[in-house]
Amino acid sequence: MSSVLDRASRNFLWRHPWQLVLALLGIALGVAVVVAIELAMESALASFDQTRKAFSGAATHRIVAGDGGLDEKLYTRMRVEQGIQQLSPIVSGYVRRSDDSFRLIGIDPFVERSFQSAWQKQYSDVGFLARLIAEPGTALVSEQTAARLHLKVDDEISIETGNGERRLKIIALLSPTHAVSEQALSGMIITDIATAQEVLGLYGRLSSIDALIDEDVSETLARIRRILPANALLLSAGDQSQAMREMTRAFSINLKSLGLLSLLVGLFLIYNTMTFLVVQRRRLIGSLRAMGVTRRQVFQLIINEAFWLAIAGTAIGIALGVMLAQGLLHLISGTINAVYFRLDAASLMITPVQLGKGILLGLGATLLAVLPPALEATRLPPMTVLIRSQLESGVRRLIKVAGVAGGLFIAIGLALALWSGKSISLGLIGIFLLLFGFALLTPFFTLMVMKLIERIFGRISGILGRLPARMVSAEISRTGIAIAALMMAVAATIGMDLMIGSFRHTVQEWLQGALRADLYVALPAEKTPASASEDHRLKAKLAAHADVQMLSSLLAVSLIANDELTKVSVYELNPQARRGFVFKQSAGTVWDQFEREQTVIVTEPYAYHHDVKVGQIIMLRTEKGQQPFQVIAVEADYSDQGHLVMSRRNYERYWPDLGYSGIGVYAKPDVDLKRLEDQLGQWLKAPRSIQSNRAIYEASMGLFEQTFTITETLRWLSAIIAFVGVFSALMALQFERTRQLGVLRAIGVTPAQLTALIIGETGLMGLVAGLFAVPVGYVVAYVLIFVIYLRSFGWTMAFHFNAAVVYQGLALAFAAALLAGVLPALKMARTRPAEALRNE
Template identity: 55%
Template sequence: MNTILNRAGRNFLLQHPWQLALALLGITLGVAVVIAIDLALDSALQSFKQAERTVSGKATHRIAGGEGGLDEMLYRKLRVEHGTRNLAPVLQTYLPIQQNPEIKLRVIGIDPFAENAFRSGWQSGQDGTQAAIRLVAETNTALIGRQTAEALGLNIDDELVVTTGTGDHRLRIVDLISPGSAAATEALRNIVIADISTVQEITGWFGKLSYIDVIIPDNGTRNVQPRLANLLPGDVSLVSIETQFESMQQMTEAFSINLSAMGLLSLLVGMFLIYNTMTFLVLQRRGLIGNLRLIGVTRQQISRMIIAEVLMLAAIGTTLGIGLGLLLGQIMLQPVSATVDTLYFRVDRLSLSVSPLQIGKAILLGIGATLLAAIPPLREANRFSPKHALTRSQLESGTRQLTRSVLLLGLISIAAGFAVGFLSETSIQLGLASVFLLLFGFALLTPSATLGFMSVVEALSGRHFGILGRLPPRMVGAEISRTGVAIAALMIAVAATVGMNLMIDSFRVTVAQWLNTTLQADLYVSLTSDKTTSDKAVKDQQLKSVIAELAEVDQVSTVLHSQVVADNKPVKISAFELTDASKNGFIFKQAFDADLWRAFEEQQAVIVTEPYAYHNKLKTGESIKLQTADGLQDFKIIGIYYDYSGDRGRLAMSRTQYLRYWPDLGYTGIGVYGVMGIDLNVLENRLRDLLQQGMELKSSRAIFDASMQVFNETFLITETLRWLAAGIAFVGVFGALMALQFERTRQLGILRAIGMTPRQLTGLICTETGLMGLTAGLIAVPVGLLVAYVLIHIVYLRSFGWTMAFHVDPAVLVQGLLLAVFAALLAGILPAYRMARTRPADALRAE
């Protein structure tokens, strides 16, 4: 019996390809978006990890200092004086090449003989000793990956021309790296290996190292690691490489959670689509199910038949979703990696990595979401007695009773959403859970709201248009079992679109206002040359003095962006030389007195950005311990200011205080304030004559425009996901209308038989779909406002530590409403066309 039932179920699905396709599409799109986000995010992090592991080989720890690098005498001291083995010095930088200026190669200087114990990826698959001898014995030589060489059209003995702060330099390729594994080959893309002395010579970083790789055996962690740490200067740290990877992952956690939430939102909308389609597939067979029950088929057998169908659909849809997710992940990898590169850490290569865990998660999500969405239709199939299963009126009557029941559940979900949002303290996950609870709650309210709205529309339209005016709203209400879910799915997608649009617009306005306040200078000189260069500080000081002496210049401010260590974690820091004008560029969270700037210059104090204070739970008046060459030093927090340049935050201190504990690395930027009434074009031309290689000059307007472009690129992936969710909702509405077409064939045939023209029938269907879209839009607009409020004041504050103004653009609300109506009308075109072309006789024969 079960075999016959299952075969009957499969045959029914095959006889209704539209419904089958829609069910598969809902599962496929939902799974695809989730796995694509997961793959893109994880691949960006894995790319970083793989590159580092390939270069560092067997290294377990890393000795690192600030951005000024390490003195190479530290390596000599550890190895010669203290007998520490398994050390490998490294000097690395990123350099543009003459063959393709758009590409920056990662140039790594190593001690080839010290590297033998580390078995780094570049040594695999070739004679490492011979390559090492050639790097040391022959001047200006380098190794490059075979894949990179082929991409650049280079061979052995060809020259690679790189550009540094000291000019153009030619590196002769003495060998091509051919690692033994595909992973190592990919990781070494755009990497050049040279001897440390060669890299020091072409960059001018004489006596400098970037870091020192260390191998500490597992059994030596307790003894070797503390002893080695005690030999290091106060501003140098011994960090586990795995700990460094974990720190990188934590940095991207908030970004990852927010993007994953967008993917789950798409899956949620997809679940409504699955529910809608499965409900229709069950309801289409209500007569068959009733007859089967009459001849003795049990509820359990009916349940097994439907579950078998659901599992089959879930398996096919999930498989297709994984395939589509791989394709979407490859497409999304570039924008996701660009955002990670801008906000967190550099990603050298782009390669999609897939793990069994990610595939397993996609399978669980696809099958689990499908089964969850199929529970209500399954209950519907078994709820009625055989007699009632044959009666359509019983279905809608039961649905209306269910609508009243879920109204209470929806109110409870909304209340829970508010409670979770405001009482969950700093949890990002619970903040996002509150958004989902609110969306789910309002989705449950949608059928009741639809019935109420249709009653009002029916009364108004009937008064002006008679029976033709009453029919569309009455048809929406009469088929609430079908239309309610479609409207709810569209409402969720549009509400999410409105909410995200308002959040992004609010953020854009906030950032624009912040930039306009922060960019106080007329022109900014950016000193892009590397801080490790030995004479950089002297050259920067000379340039500042020359600029300050120009007759067109009133004042000059400077900043050095560097990195220090606090609580064993790297922290960005800005050392300022401020003028009265540049002080106005700081927007403080709290009122401050006139003594703040005096304390900033004279005391061991810092001001911190809002994100840093939020993530580290710091307040004004507290202290931060910073690692210096003289050991840990306390710096008092005298103020907290707004900053939207990054979500991990930074510290700011006066240059005077900075130079007490850290080396002079020159300047990162110089702010130039022209005298009153000066022609800025004249000043800009004067400054350009002074600039050398590695220096850039930009106006405040150019910096503003570039910053806003980065902002738009950062949110590009969010907008893509938002439109994917809206697309899934559109498919849901289309599926509901196609289902209604089949269910109403006889009903519409009667209307045609009694005199309704094809044109009137088309108008009837289009009006009905327009009302569905209008209902979804009217509910989505206030829900979108609420979602935006929660995103701005709860989710994004917890994720990134940013306080944003709530900016409501009326155009966004109107666009959301029009989007809902347009999507519904567009989805109704094909059903209306097919219904209008159906001949009355064929329709009346249909059963």
């Protein structure tokens, strides 16, 4: 009997190819988005680890320092005086060649051999290593880099640095052994220590020191920590990777939640499609039950169908996900580069674990979605299955239960979102429960709206005016699910639009207030004590210009605060520059304390993530030991994940002068700013540059838009999945209502009228989805702004209403439903009455 049932199942699916394609598409799209995000995000983070391993090799620890680097005498002291042999000095910085950016890395070739770096494994020739040290200005690049730049051995490569243009001679090409090291080495130029110091201007300084130390040798680690200077930290390789992952955890969770939203919308689509596959065979199932087929056999038949569809759909979804991940990787890497940390290279890495997650999600979601229709098919007696009205009556009773359950889910979702502490995951679960709860309420809301529309249009246009609303209500078991899927996608779109709009408005106001200077001079990022004198000479020259009224300055450094390497902005502020600060919390006369006392200002993200309040003490490590700095204010800031703000006077009391990272130029009244910008620009040598506050504002807003490109992409993917859901519902209805529409054609309804009826029905579905999506979208926006983004980034922003977002959401839902109904409407209108009325 099972073979007969299996054959009947296969025959039915082959006879309904549209149903089969839509079922596979629903599964595939949901799986594809989730797999793509998982692959892209993990590949970006794994690329950071692989890049580190490419030149650190088997190093277990790294000594890192704040800006200014480490004194190279520390390396000698540790190796000679302390007898710690497994150490490798590193000098690194970024250089440019045309539009390409490279990481220049200086190493000690002979010491490096024991660390088994990606490049080191290829060479055992001591003569070659000696040449790298003995010949000044020599370098190594990968074969791929040489091919891309049309270079060969003994050619010279010209690069731009903070000290001007330099030329390096290529003495050998690296041949990576696999794709990961190839990608990592493609963004590197490798030299010896002395060459790197000269090129980068880091004379007598090291960027870091790698160490190969057994974790069990705690005595060695203790000795290293004892002799480290105040600006240095000893980190394990695992600590560095974990720190990067923690830094991007909120971003990763948000992206994955958007992927799961797509899967949730796809889940409704899968449920809808599988329900159609069951309902379309209700007569067959009823006949089989009457012939003696058991409930268990019917249940197995439907589950088997779903299982094989899930396997095929998941396989397609994984293939689509891998292709989609290639594009998303570029967007995610760009966002990580802009907001978090520098990624030198990123290549797609596919692991069995990530694919396994996609397979489990695809199979699990499909089998979960098919359970309700499978149980429904086995629960009813044979004769009841043959009666269509019994199905809709049962569904209408179920809608009331779903409405109660929806209210419960909404209450639980709000409770989780608002009262779950700082947990990002629980906040996102709260949003999912809210969306799911509102989705369960959608059929009930649809029936109420259809009753109202039926009364209004019935009085205006008679029976044909009533039919579209009646058709939606009569098929609520299918149309309700399609409307719910579309509603969720549109609500998420409205919520994200309102959140992004509110964030954009907040950032615009913040930037306009913060950019007080007329012009800003940008100085090289690599700061050393040696470069400070040149920065001071430039500042004095700027101050002496006849058209310059006053200056402000910024030095961006990294210091050790509470035993963590922390970004610190060191300011020299004039009265006008101070007006650019917006304080969320403050105590007393902030600026007097800022200049005269040992104090700091913390940015809002830092205060949120570190639980810092005004009046608390932050311990900063200095050459004179740990020094207490009191927090006197919390400043609004949207530039990063949090930092400290310190006066120049306090900084110079404990740390070396590293010059400036930027200088703000305030022009005298009625000065031609363009002329002044051109004059000052002639004084600056590359890579120093000067920009107006308007140019910086536009560049900052461009960066803002870049960070949300990935969000926009995923949001539209969810909308596409919902569109497919509505389309599948209408196509399936076309097959099921052939006889009904044939009757309408037989009693005189013209093809044009039939087309209008069907498009009217789809338009109503879109209208209901859009109307319900508006309040739901506002709830989603509220939770995103005041819960999710606060917990993720520590930023607070005001809610800004935008009526255009509401209109766009309504238009999106309406247009999506109308477009999804065009093909079914045309197909139904061409159906001949005789064919439609013929029994199958």
